[in-house]
Amino acid sequence: MNKFSKIKVLLYGTGAVGSLYGGKLAQAGAGVSTVCRSDFKEVSETGIQIKSVFGDYHFKPEAVVKKGGDYSYRPDYVIVATKVLPEIDVAEMIKDSVYPETSIVLLQNGIDIEKSIAARFSNNEIISGLAFVCSSRTGYGQIEHTDYGRLVLGIYPGGISPKVELLAEMFRAAGVPTEAEEDVIAARWKKLIWNAPFNPLSVICSGADTSEMMSDDKIQELSRSIMEEVIQLASADGHPLDMALIEKNITDTIRMKPYKTSMLLDYEAGRPMEVEAILGNAVRIAGKNSIQVPHIKTVYALLDILNKRNLSVKTIPRSHR
Numbered sequence: 001m002n003k004f005s006k007i008k009v010l011l012y013g014t015g016a017v018g019s020l021y022g023g024k025l026a027q028a029g030a031g032v033s034t035v036c037r038s039d040f041k042e043v044s045e046t047g048i049q050i051k052s053v054f055g056d057y058h059f060k061p062e063a064v065v066k067k068g069g070d071y072s073y074r075p076d077y078v079i080v081a082t083k084v085l086p087e088i089d090v091a092e093m094i095k096d097s098v099y100p101e102t103s104i105v106l107l108q109n110g111i112d113i114e115k116s117i118a119a120r121f122s123n124n125e126i127i128s129g130l131a132f133v134c135s136s137r138t139g140y141g142q143i144e145h146t147d148y149g150r151l152v153l154g155i156y157p158g159g160i161s162p163k164v165e166l167l168a169e170m171f172r173a174a175g176v177p178t179e180a181e182e183d184v185i186a187a188r189w190k191k192l193i194w195n196a197p198f199n200p201l202s203v204i205c206s207g208a209d210t211s212e213m214m215s216d217d218k219i220q221e222l223s224r225s226i227m228e229e230v231i232q233l234a235s236a237d238g239h240p241l242d243m244a245l246i247e248k249n250i251t252d253t254i255r256m257k258p259y260k261t262s263m264l265l266d267y268e269a270g271r272p273m274e275v276e277a278i279l280g281n282a283v284r285i286a287g288k289n290s291i292q293v294p295h296i297k298t299v300y301a302l303l304d305i306l307n308k309r310n311l312s313v314k315t316i317p318r319s320h321r
Helices: 016-028 040-046 090-097 115-120 162-173 184-204 210-214 217-236 244-255 262-268 275-288 294-313
Strands: 008-012 031-036 048-052 057-059 064-066 077-080 103-107 126-139 142-155 178-180
Touching: 008 016, 008 090, 016 031, 016 048, 016 057, 016 077, 016 103, 016 126, 016 142, 016 162, 031 040, 040 064, 077 090, 090 115, 103 162, 126 162, 126 184, 142 162, 142 184, 162 178, 184 210, 184 217, 184 244, 184 262, 184 275, 184 294, 210 217, 210 244, 217 244, 217 275, 217 294, 262 294, 275 294
Parallel strands: 008 031, 008 077, 031 064, 048 142, 077 103, 103 126, 142 178
Antiparallel strands: 048 057, 126 142
C-alpha cells in the first residue's frame, strides 16, 4: 500500500490549476475526489487529460460530486482552486465538507484573500498556497501545462505545520517542485510582483502574450513601475522584499515560452476576471497605509471597466479555473 493512500483530498475547481495539481496528488497515491460545476459530466465519465511539461497523464478522481452533493468521507485536505471572485463565496461553498481535522488549502491567486476563510473556520488549519505555473484549460476535461509549475505552501498567517510538510511531500513524490514557506504572505506578495503587471496588461494590450509584452520597451517600463509599487506595499504590510526581484521577474518572463495569461484567457472567453483579488485588494492596502500607487490604480480602473463591459456582452458560461 502506498504511504499516502490513506490521505483523503477533496478538490474544488477542476480547471487549469486544480486539475494539474489534484492529478499530481492522485499520482502520489492520495485519494482525490472533486466537486465540479461546469465540467461535471466530462470529469465523472472520462476524467481529465493533462498535457504537461511534467509528463502527460490522465487524472480520474475517486469520486466526482456536483456542487451541493454528498461526500463519502471526511477529507484530510479541502483544496480550493477556484477563481477568487466576489460572486464565489468560498466559505459557504466548502462548509459542508470541512471537519475539525480538515485543513483548508487555498491554492488561489491574489493578495489578502485568506481572512474571510480564517474567520469562518477559526478552529481549522488554513494553508495558503501559490502555483507559479503556466497552464490553461483548453476544453472540458483538457488541460495544457506549458511551463514552470513550482508550488509554495505555508500556514496562514505564518508558519509550517506537519500537514503542510505532508502535503509538500506528496507533491514532491509526484515530481512537483514544492517549498514549505514560513512567511507565505511574503510569498503572495512575490507572486503579485508578476501578476499585478502582466495579467492586467495582457488584457489592456488587446490580447498580448508574454513575448509580445516583453518585446515592447514601454510595456517593460510600465511593468517595472507596477512592480516597484507592489514592493512598496509589501514592505508597508510587514513583508519587505528585495528590489532585485523586479529584474528577475522581467528576465524570467523574457525567457518564458510565449504565454497567454489566465486573466487574458478569462477575458477572451467572457468569464469574470480576478480584478479585485489581484488589483483591488492591493489598492485597498495602499489606501490603508496612505501609499500612492498611481500605476496600479490606473490599471485597476481600466481593467475594472473592461471586465464589466465584457461580462455585459458575453454569454459564454463561466467556469472555475
